[in-house]
Amino acid sequence: MRLIKLLEQAAQWEGDAGTIYVERPWSSNAEAIIIEPAPDTTDAVGQGGKTYDYFLETFIAQEVLIGLMASLEGTSASSDQICERLISYAVNDA
Numbered sequence: 001m002r003l004i005k006l007l008e009q010a011a012q013w014e015g016d017a018g019t020i021y022v023e024r025p026w027s028s029n030a031e032a033i034i035i036e037p038a039p040d041t042t043d044a045v046g047q048g049g050k051t052y053d054y055f056l057e058t059f060i061a062q063e064v065l066i067g068l069m070a071s072l073e074g075t076s077a078s079s080d081q082i083c084e085r086l087i088s089y090a091v092n093d094a
Contacts, residue, residue: 001031001032001033002028002029002030002031002032003022003026003027003028003029003030003031003032003055003083003087004028004029004079004080004083006020006032006033006034007061007065007079007082007083007086008079010058010061010062010065013034013058013062016057016058016059016062017036017037017038017058018034018035018036018037018038018057018058019034019035019036019038019039019054019055019056019057019058020032020033020034020055020056020057020058020061021033021034021035021044021045021052021053021054021055022052022053022055023050023051023052023053024051024053026053026055026087026090026091027084027087028079028080028083028084028087031050031052032052032055033045033047033052034058038057042054055090056086056089056090056094060094061086064086064089065082065086068082068085068086069082
């Protein structure tokens with residue numbers, strides 16, 4: 001599933017025991033998966049012949065998305081722009 005689609009489903013994620021892994025290069029169109037329960041490591045994982053790198057825990061992604069949505073309220077920010085801001089958070093602040 002593309003990262004942007006995965007993030008659009010964030011409100012439906014159950015629990016906070018998952019970890020998001022994304023295929024490089026990270027972008028809104030990159031393939032992404034959630035692994036539950038979260039592994040004890042941030043090492044890359046292989047699945048379906050692809051390699052996915054650690055991105056964020058689901059509970060952190062949800063918190064950041066809530067903050068982004070609040071700060072962008074009243075703007076015309078697209079899902080793609082929100083996704084790119086989350087990627088920037090994962091790269092620079094996580």
